[in-house]
Amino acid sequence: MDRTELAQQLRERLIHRAERLGLRAEEVGGSLDLVRSGLLDSLGFVDLITELEQVVGREVDLATAFDAPGATTFDGVLELFLRS
Amino acid sequence: MNVTDPIHLFRQSAKQWPLRAALQVEGRTITYQELDAWSNAIAHRVIGQGHAGERIAFVARKEAPSYAAILGIMKAGSAYVPLPPDGPATRWTTMLQRAGVRALVGREEVDDLDGIDGGEQGTHAPPDMPTNGEAYVLFTSGSTGGPKGVSVGRANVAAYLEHQLAVNEFHSTDRFSQFFALTFDLSVHDLFVCWAVGGCLCVPTPSELMRAASYAREAGITVWFSVPSLVVLQQRLRTLNEGALPDVRIALFCGESLTWSVLRAFTTAAPKARLINLYGPTEATIAIAAYEADRGSLGQEGVVPIGRTFRSTDGRIAGEELELCGPQLARGYVGDQEATDRAFRVEQGVRWYRTGDRVRMDDQDVLHFLGRTDDQLKIMGHRVEPAEVDAALAPLLGGTPVITLPREEGGAVRLYTFVQGVVDQPALMNELRRVLPSYMLPERILQVDRMPMTAHGKLDRRALLEQVEHG
Structure with a gap:
């Protein structure tokens, strides 16, 4: 799965909740921090990653999922999958 | 050990082990001598500017200056008021007003006093301050709108420490986790x-906190203290593997219900650890009851008991509600005498605190937590009054009926807000984001034609929550 497809999968999982939080669809992406923005709590964030693992068909290194700068941002999630 | 004051204990350690690590934070190790000198300088600044004995706020980032500030403020005989780093700013304003705060300790100012050597604001200790003063004011969610501040005295903290130091063998070689936010009273422990x-206080970065188990292993943590949710998070991160925490010898849990299954998972990772479940509301200073689980009982299901109250504390059960008295009872709620009088009542010269927690006592005199007498709940250890969400929306809704309810989903509690009639949901959510911390934001705001009622004329909560499933 390439970056565009992965971004699409991620956006689909966030968009409804984002809209309910008053965020515009175009704001869901890039440097938006999924945890700090209140979109997800830490458990919700990990659940999102495991859900994406199933979609992508491989596991990522969850132990280091939070280590990279901006790890909990939209782009950070993409990077986590693209580098694993 | 007769504990008179938390600052005395720190000073004793600084005198006995000046060159030992007191704090590891942001990749930096700070010795007792350095932390003592730094906090002395802060105390002199506070005293010099005429704020001794007052309430002093700071933004409670888990960075070195915050730890020095806490000590410095208390050394000046003042009480600290930690502000949540993520705000929101409107909540800070409410907190500062309610606590009557006139002074803030800023990070830059504290940084300037780091490593200061002698002189007018030197490293010599400020004079001892009265041990009957206030230690801190911590804010929790309030059911009548806005956060409410609990005023805790230095003597309250001393009473807690006296118990902990008497019953647990903590050592100077121990490395303590510092997982709790500084706005939580469990951080005082x-x-x-x-x-x-x-001992050495080991402070993880925010990302290290998320992967607390691997951080604990890397940092050589020997005393683990967390909310059970953090253990659940480690399970989901697949880091709580067999033997993953070989150095942990004491593990304490507090802040929300601990299940046997979570404890089993933790034990697999920390096979040498004593396992202690603590219980206590902020109003009774950190924790006031404890249950130590023995490994033979780990096969059980359900919730781990909260144990017996500490020796200095008396507990009684009125109906099902636990009431407490003793030296750990806080002073009350700042700026809210009515709420203080409701929660803390004097009977025949004895002051009792109504916890709002429903408990039962078994034939071994062990307390078991059953739930709440009200709607208060815990989200990742945060105390949340759903009515505070409703109160935050009230100005926008006029008299429109609104209610926020909790719903358990996949091991986590989430909030749902129901509003009668047609409303602008994004606008309401924006308002909530402006005034509430993120953990209090509802998952969704749902519109209902009218609030459903039971045959007894009460709000039908079950019917409302069913609407979540039906979209």
């Missing part, structure tokens, strides 16, 4: 139990 015994 982290700091002052550690510094009382000359």
Whole structure:
């Protein structure tokens, strides 16, 4: 799965909740921090990653999922999958 | 050990082990001598500017200056008021007003006093301050709108420490986790139990906190203290593997219900650890009851008991509600005498605190937590009054009926807000984001034609929550 497809999968999982939080669809992406923005709590964030693992068909290194700068941002999630 | 004051304990350790590590934070190690000198300088600044004995706020980032500030403020005989780093700013304003705060300790100012050597604001200790003063004001969610501040005295903290140091063998070689936010009273345990015994306080970065188990292993943590949710998070991160925490010898849990299954998972990772479940509301200073689980009982299901109250404390059960008295009872709620009088009542010269927690006592005199007498709940250890969400929306809704309810989903509690009639949901959510911390934001705001009622004329909560499933 390439970056565009992965971004699409991620956006689909966030968009409804984002809209309910008053965020515009175009704001869901890039440097938006999924945890700090209140979109997800830490458990919700990990659940999102495991859900994406199933979609992508491989596991990522969850132990280091939070280590990279901006790890909990939209782009950070993409990077986590693209580098694993 | 007769504990008179948390600052005395820190000073004793600084005198006994000046060159030992007191704090490891942001990749930096700070010795007792350095932390003592730094906090002395802060105390002199506070006293010099005429704020001794007042309430002093700071933004409670888990960075070195915050730890020095807590000590410095208390050394000046003042009480600290930690502000949540993520705000929101409107909540800070409410907190500052309610606590009557006139002074803030800023990070830059504290940084300037780091490593200061002698002189007018030198490293010599400020004079001892009265031990009957206030230690801190911590804010929790309030059911009548806005956060409410609990005023806790230094003597309250001393009573807690006296118990912990008497019943647990903490050592100067121990490395203590500092997982709790500084706005949580459980962080007071982290700091002052550690510094009382000359241990090293290990502070993870936010990302290290998320992967607390691997951080604990890397940092050589020997005393683990967390909410059970943090253990659940580690399970989901697949880091709580067999033997993953070989150095942990004491594990304490508090802040929300601990299940046997979570405890089993933790034990697999930390096979040497004593396992202690603590219980206590902020109003009774950190924790006031404890249950130590023996490994033979780990096969059970359900919730781990909250144990017996500490020796200095008396507990009684009125109906099903636990009431407490003793030296750990806080002073009350700042700026809210009515709420204080409701929660803390004097009977025949004895002051009792109504916890709002429903409990039962078994034939071994062990307390079991059953739930709440009201709607208060815990989200990742945060105390949340759903009515505070409703109160935050009230100005926008006029008299429109609104209610926020909790719903358990996949092991986590989430909030749903129901509003009668047609509303602008994004606008309401924006308002909530402006005034509430993120953990209090509802998952969704749902519109209902009218609030459903039961045959007894009460709000039908079940019917409302069913609407979540039906979209």
